[in-house]
Amino acid sequence: MATKLLQWLGALFVVLLVAAALFGFMVLKDRVRVVVQSDAPATGSDPTALLRDDVQVLAGRVAELQAALSQNFERLQAAIEERAAARHADVMALRREVGATKQLLDHLTQDVVAMREQVRGLPAQAAAPQPSAPTPGPQRVEVAPEVVVPAEVKPSPPAPAEPAPAVPQAKPAPGFLSFSLPTVQFRCDELQDYTLLPGLCRVGFDAKSTLHDFTGVTERVTGRFTADFDDPQGAWSGEVAVEAGSLVTGVEGRDTDMWEHLAAKEHPQIRFTIERFKPAPGGIDVAKQTARGEIEGKMTIRGQTHALTMPVRLEVDAQKRVVVTGQTPLKISDYGVPVPSQLGIINMQDEVVVWIALRARMQLKGHK
């Protein structure tokens, strides 16, 4: 009996337990959430590790990008270098072309100058029907339109024949020995400013005396002038100055006396002011760049000024400098200079020959 009671109690306990479990499930089923986790919950989701991972991924991508960029940069650099080389070759070719063109232009200019001379001679031939005598003035006016000359040169087929041999020489780059120089041509038939070159100019005088003839000379010469060889009016201007105290004759005592006579301390400069150039008939040769004529101006010695005319010759040397030479007689007593005399027996003549030997450089202005 007691055994059966225990069995019934046991079964009842089990039923109650199942009922309690069911009741509890019903009550908590909506409140309980079952989450299944992995076997390594200790590690968890570490944000630092995630960040590290992201950084590593990014670093990898940056490395890839860098590699790709470096390749692109190398290709770009190679392309730029190729283009630069091509450009350089083009520039060199252009330079050669410019050089050839310049040479051709030089030849054409020479032709123009030659034609000018021919045209210059035409009025003289055509002067017969015209009563007025040909003068340098009208000739110049007739030649003036330069546009006409290239028009004549351009269509003439023989013109390229002359510069033809120069074409192979046109290979050098423009300028001079790789230097870039402005394209300037010496034009003596235009109004130009010239500056005397120190150390390359001499002014002196030749004197006669009882004992022997002698020359006084100096290279301390400065000045400048404005001139157009081909100006029939000869509207030149300028000034040449000489340091009186620098004149030497080769004899020390005589030099001292000369400086005293010239009053070099009171009047340290001997000056010649250019007022006009009077060309000699046929004295202008533009093609050869020479001129002959007389320079008129005023000479100042020892503070006294008088008009003076000096026959001169102008030419252009290989260094493209204008060389001016000339001489004229002059009485020193006209300028208040005492004529030297020693004991009344060794006398210097009153008249001396004043001469100039100047070199001047054309001032570049407005040339490109």
Added chain:
Amino acid sequence: MTHPRLARCGLLLLVAPWTGCIASNVVAAGDRLVTTPLEQLHFEVAPALALQGLYESVEIRGDAALSLRKVYYLFDARGTYTAAALTETDGVLGFQTLNGTWQSTVAGLALDGRPPVLLEQAPQHLRITAESGVLVLRAASLK
């Protein structure tokens, strides 16, 4: 004859023998221009010249002379050079500088691979004849 005249004659006789001692120093008309010693130099063609050292221009001829005032070249035996030129443009002076290569062959002096130009040599001097001018250089020293 008066005494003063006699005295002058006497003095003249005394001075006369000395006149031969004082030579005439009149400068001939053809010698009035200042000359340069370059005219006495004898240049010869210099093929395959071993250029080295500093050179300065002492003469520039031709159209280049219109705007070129002074040129310096410093040649290196390895075939490179550096150069400076004082040029005048529109009245303004300025230096141009160059660096390049040079080669002296039988054909002449080739600068920067360009066609060669005539190169001549005289003692301590070089003469380069290019298309637009002639350049005479003198050996200089760096101080």
